[in-house]
Amino acid sequence: xxxxxxxxxxxxxxxxxxxxxxxxxxxxxxxxxxxxxxxxxxxxxxxxxxxxxxxxxxxxxxxxxxxxxxxxxxxxxxxxxxxxxxxxxxxxxxxxxxxxxxxxxxxxxxxxxxxxxxxxxxxxxxxxxxxxxxxxxxxxxxxxxxxxxxxxxxxxxxxxxxxxxxxxxxxxxxxxxxxxxxxxxxxxxxxxxxxxxxxxxxxxxxxxxxxxxxxxxxxxxxxxxxxxxxxxxxxxxxxxxxxxxxxxxxxxxxxxxxxxxxxxxxxxxxxxxxxxxxxxxxxxxxxxxxxxxxxxxxxxxxxxxxxxxxxxxxxxxxxxxxxxxxxxxxxxxxxxxxxxxxxxxxxxxxxxxxxxxxxxxxxxxxxxxxxxxxxxxxxxxxxxxxxxxxxxxxxxxxxxxxxxxxxxxxxxxxxxxxxxxxxxxxxxxxxxxxxxxxxxxxxxxxxxxxxxxxxxxxxxxxxxxxxxxxxxxxxxxxxxxxxxxxxxxxxxxxxxxxxxxxxxxxx
Amino acid sequence: xxxxxxxxxxxxxxxxxxxxxxxxxxxxxxxxxxxxxxxxxxxxxxxxxxxxxxxxxxxxxxxxxxxxxxxxxxxxxxxxxxxxxxxxxxxxxxx
Numbered sequence: 001x002x003x004x005x006x007x008x009x010x011x012x013x014x015x016x017x018x019x020x021x022x023x024x025x026x027x028x029x030x031x032x033x034x035x036x037x038x039x040x041x042x043x044x045x046x047x048x049x050x051x052x053x054x055x056x057x058x059x060x061x062x063x064x065x066x067x068x069x070x071x072x073x074x075x076x077x078x079x080x081x082x083x084x085x086x087x088x089x090x091x092x093x094x095x096x097x098x099x100x101x102x103x104x105x106x107x108x109x110x111x112x113x114x115x116x117x118x119x120x121x122x123x124x125x126x127x128x129x130x131x132x133x134x135x136x137x138x139x140x141x142x143x144x145x146x147x148x149x150x151x152x153x154x155x156x157x158x159x160x161x162x163x164x165x166x167x168x169x170x171x172x173x174x175x176x177x178x179x180x181x182x183x184x185x186x187x188x189x190x191x192x193x194x195x196x197x198x199x200x201x202x203x204x205x206x207x208x209x210x211x212x213x214x215x216x217x218x219x220x221x222x223x224x225x226x227x228x229x230x231x232x233x234x235x236x237x238x239x240x241x242x243x244x245x246x247x248x249x250x251x252x253x254x255x256x257x258x259x260x261x262x263x264x265x266x267x268x269x270x271x272x273x274x275x276x277x278x279x280x281x282x283x284x285x286x287x288x289x290x291x292x293x294x295x296x297x298x299x300x301x302x303x304x305x306x307x308x309x310x311x312x313x314x315x316x317x318x319x320x321x322x323x324x325x326x327x328x329x330x331x332x333x334x335x336x337x338x339x340x341x342x343x344x345x346x347x348x349x350x351x352x353x354x355x356x357x358x359x360x361x362x363x364x365x366x367x368x369x370x371x372x373x374x375x376x377x378x379x380x381x382x383x384x385x386x387x388x389x390x391x392x393x394x395x396x397x398x399x400x401x402x403x404x405x406x407x408x409x410x411x412x413x414x415x416x417x418x419x420x421x422x423x424x425x426x427x428x429x430x431x432x433x434x435x436x437x438x439x440x441x442x443x444x445x446x447x448x449x450x451x452x453x454x455x456x457x458x459x460x461x462x463x464x465x466x467x468x469x470x471x472x473x474x475x476x477x478x479x480x481x482x483x484x485x486x487x488x489x490x491x492x493x494x495x496x497x498x499x500x501x502x503x504x505x506x507x
Numbered sequence: 508x509x510x511x512x513x514x515x516x517x518x519x520x521x522x523x524x525x526x527x528x529x530x531x532x533x534x535x536x537x538x539x540x541x542x543x544x545x546x547x548x549x550x551x552x553x554x555x556x557x558x559x560x561x562x563x564x565x566x567x568x569x570x571x572x573x574x575x576x577x578x579x580x581x582x583x584x585x586x587x588x589x590x591x592x593x594x595x596x597x598x599x600x601x602x
Contacts, residue, residue, distance in 0.1 A: 020582060031560065043600075097586070099586065100586075101578065101582045101585060102578075209561065212562050213563045213565065226561075252568075255567065256561075256563075256565070258563065258565065318551075320547075321547070321551055324545040324546075324547055324548050325548060327541060327544060328545055328548075330519075335522060336532050339523075344587070344588075344597055345587055345595060346586035346587060346588075347588070348588070352598060354598050354599075354600075355597055355598045356523070357525075357598075358597070359523040360520075360524060360525035361525050363522070363523050363524045364524050364525035364526070367524065373534070373537055373538070375522050376515075376518050376519060376522050376524065376538060377538060379518050379521050379522040380514075380518050386508075389508075389549075392558050392597070393548060393549075393553060394545075394548065395555075395558035395559045395560075396553040396556040396557070397548060397551055397557045398559040398562075399556050399557055400553070402559065435540055436540060436541065437540055437544045438535055440544070450522075452562065453562030478563060498530050
């Protein structure tokens with residue numbers, strides 16, 4: 001029999017329904033994979049007892065015909081989703097010991113639909129990062145071997161300082177690493193500037209950031225509330241479609257969640273692309289783009305043309321302003337959201353001679369360097385005298401970015417094809433130590449989508465010259481995730497199956 | 508625009524984050540790198556453009572003004588680093 005962890009989410013779902021596999025067998029296989037893969041540091045908390053108890057209940061429901069859409073499927077949960085009674089810290093020290101007494105809406109919907117929880121996944125602290133190196137719990141390692149390195153070298157590096165091993169991307173690095181290492185069948189993730197799509201692209205997995213408002217943000221640790229959105233990372237487009245259907249939906253507890261029916265996304269797969277128009281934005285052909293990224297993009301264009309879509313060149317003139325504007329809007333919202341961490345109601349507290357000193361010492365000790373830097377920039381751009389010059393101007397630019405997309409869609413474009421990232425995965429410790437902006441450039445193709453509130457999906461599109469996964473991004477109309485799934489599925493079919501790395505990391 | 512060291516200290520205090528004297532020059536460099544990065548935005552023509560307030564146009568929903576969730580005092584203070592008799596305890600703020 002094939003190893004249960006080699007099945008995709010859709011295959012495992014069908015095997016469970018056909019009773020050729022039990023939820024307990026599947027969960028035990030994942031619990032074992034999770035334990036053997038600890039050195040990758042993808043999980044910050046494992047909940048094997050809970051997983052097996054949930055699997056047992058799933059088996060009962062599968063037997064009596066009351067199984068839900070995700071019945072018995074073992075998932076990893078990003079550490080920023082509140083999970084009742086279980087470690088929830090957004091991988092920050094400032095939430096030290098925090099165990100919420102409530103469950104996030106998104107995770108409660110997954111459990112409602114029968115999913116099994118394996119544990120909490122590592123991430124960049126407060127989702128601020130593109131390499132998962134800012135986590136309080138240390139960096140996550142990608143299961144993909146670095147170019148020209150073999151398994152033996154990698155095992156030695158993994159036991160040592162991890163230098164030279166690859167990052168899984170971020171901020172949902174634990175999610176991407178665990179999915180591509182087959183340590184969960186799918187994972188929740190979140191995306192403020194690219195945190196679902198960039199790690200998916202780096203690890204040969206699929207990730208979708210739905211339209212702003214598609215998923216409830218209730219019970220998710222907030223970073224930048226006008227940009228944050230939940231979404232899944234999984235092995236295939238179909239797997240993401242299945243997960244998103246359970247995650248999405250209206251929630252009265254989040255006023256920005258949209259009261260609209262959730263379609264059966266899986267049904268969109270296999271729809272013909274005839275009559276669909278795909279836009280290719282010229283501004284994404286950035287200066288110094290590597291030939292392998294150009295080739296990836298050109299291949300994507302050819303595949304969609306072959307599948308019957310009409311390809312048109314489009315212009316999104318304000319593309320270049322999106323990343324700098326993001327680095328005003330996101331830190332500003334973060335400085336406001338993270339003001340709640342004061343050492344009084346939850347988490348870490350450092351003693352001080354008065355309340356101001358207690359706040360300052362607590363926040364100094366509790367936040368990591370990247371988070372402190374962003375809070376300070378956010379505080380500065382919101383401070384008296386600078387608010388109009390920075391914050392209001394950035395919000396006006398955001399209007400222009402969104403208008404660019406609206407004009408493209410009004411001209412008949414159904415979806416937009418771009419590369420997901422400017423490069424393949426890089427090494428741990430390689431970027432951003434001298435200049436934070438170097439790391440920020442990772443999100444150059446993804447951040448526009450958050451600024452405009454649109455849905456975006458990253459799907460594997462090929463390999464770099466050195467054999468590392470590269471991803472293509474599709475950007476859709478608001479609430480038209482179905483078109484993204486159908487077009488991404490066509491790319492997936494044309495690009496061929498991703499051979500996930502062999503488990504060199506197992507102990 | 509760029510920040511001087513006094514501004515770095517002022518921002519840190521506004522953000523309630525303690526900084527040591529040794530950290531100030533390094534932070535100044537990082538903050539100025541970010542401000543240099545966003546500088547290009549000043550060249551964008553934003554005349555007559557409305558600042559974005561909601562990325563997806565939607566009407567603010569209203570709800571009935573009633574208690575919806577009564578967790579109870581035990582639960583409210585359960586995660587507090589220091590609490591006493593269902594109160595959060597802080598250093599003395601009034602003399």
